[in-house]
Amino acid sequence: xxxxxxxxxxxxxxxxxxxxxxxxxxxxxxxxxxxxxxxxxxxxxxxxxxxxxxxxxxxxxxxxxxxxxxxxxxxxxxxxxxxxxxxxxxxxxxxxxxxxxxxxxxxx
Amino acid sequence: xxxxxxxxxxxxxxxxxxxxxxxxxxxxxxxxxxxxxxxxxxxxxxxxxxxxxxxxxxxxxxxxxxxxxxxxxxxxxxxxxxxxxxxxxxxxxxxxxxxxxxxxxxxxxxxxxxxxxxxxxxxxxxxxxxxxxxxxxxxxxxxxxxxxxxxxxxxxxxxxxxxxxxxxxxxxxxxxxxxxxxxxxxxxxxxxxxxxxxxxxxxxxxxxxxxxxxxxxxxxxxxxxxx
Numbered sequence: 001x002x003x004x005x006x007x008x009x010x011x012x013x014x015x016x017x018x019x020x021x022x023x024x025x026x027x028x029x030x031x032x033x034x035x036x037x038x039x040x041x042x043x044x045x046x047x048x049x050x051x052x053x054x055x056x057x058x059x060x061x062x063x064x065x066x067x068x069x070x071x072x073x074x075x076x077x078x079x080x081x082x083x084x085x086x087x088x089x090x091x092x093x094x095x096x097x098x099x100x101x102x103x104x105x106x107x108x
Numbered sequence: 109x110x111x112x113x114x115x116x117x118x119x120x121x122x123x124x125x126x127x128x129x130x131x132x133x134x135x136x137x138x139x140x141x142x143x144x145x146x147x148x149x150x151x152x153x154x155x156x157x158x159x160x161x162x163x164x165x166x167x168x169x170x171x172x173x174x175x176x177x178x179x180x181x182x183x184x185x186x187x188x189x190x191x192x193x194x195x196x197x198x199x200x201x202x203x204x205x206x207x208x209x210x211x212x213x214x215x216x217x218x219x220x221x222x223x224x225x226x227x228x229x230x231x232x233x234x235x236x237x238x239x240x241x242x243x244x245x246x247x248x249x250x251x252x253x254x255x256x257x258x259x260x261x262x263x264x265x266x267x268x269x270x271x272x273x274x275x276x277x278x279x280x281x282x283x284x285x286x287x288x289x290x291x292x293x294x295x296x297x298x299x300x301x302x303x304x305x306x307x308x309x310x311x312x313x314x315x316x317x318x319x320x321x322x323x324x325x326x327x328x329x330x331x332x333x334x335x
Contacts, residue, residue: 028147029152050141053136053138074147
């Protein structure tokens with residue numbers, strides 16, 4: 001059961017991160033805090049930052065650095081056009097998967 | 109927010125430990141993660157403390173964060189960069205290339221030891237013998253070791269490296285060849301003298317093949333066993 005939950009969380013993390021980025025420009029710390037609040041996901045910074053790095057590398061997200069007084073520059077993340085179109089497809093797939101699961105659970 | 113040199117050193121120490129655990133990612137991704145983590149630590153400090161942070165504040169923030177080792181686990185499910193590119197096991201390929209050199213050794217030794225009448229040996233044959241001989245002697249050991257290393261490499265790559273059938277073949281080729289030779293020699297010396305038992309060589313051959321089959325099957329299963 002634990003392995004299944006871990007795999008499911010891993011699969012969902014990118015999906016959730018893209019959805020948070022779709023709400024508007026935000027920085028890493030804020031993304032981690034939002035994801036930490038999700039019940040049952042058990043997300044911490046060591047899972048979020050590798051995902052953000054990969055999203056940026058693959059061209060789904062971009063970063064804007066803003067100088068911060070007395071600290072390192074704050075890094076704001078944005079979804080790119082490529083990222084937005086990927087998220088649209090993911091959301092469609094998620095809706096369709098959700099319908100199928102509901103159908104099966106109801107004995108359809 | 110102004111940090112003391114000691115506090116900055118402590119943060120850098122944490123980030124260095126994280127970096128060590130990001131080995132499977134590309135350099136660009138590693139830098140991205142470390143930049144974000146540094147910004148994360150400062151944001152967390154700003155949230156908790158209004159004035160200049162003390163060393164114990166830094167320690168408290170770092171203690172609440174994931175341990176550096178957890179970055180190795182969290183990147184496992186998301187192979188990127190070099191780790192994402194699948195490739196065949198190079199060790200196995202080299203092992204497979206080496207295999208024929210060991211067979212060449214037999215071709216070199218057998219004519220020398222079994223010939224009864226002296227045959228003239230040309231210079232190029234002599235040169236060939238002395239250049240290829242060391243490689244031929246090493247080939248059975250090297251190919252077996254490379255095959256085993258290939259199996260280990262493929263198992264540890266979590267799908268990033270392929271070629272398990274070839275790796276098993278390379279690792280078992282010479283051990284099975286030697287075992288078969290020993291079994292045939294034993295069979296020949298023990299059972300060869302019995303008259304009227306013409307079917308014995310065939311039975312012995314089948315027995316050897318069955319033994320080979322079980323060795324290959326056991327190795328294949330062990331190589332593919334989920335950790």
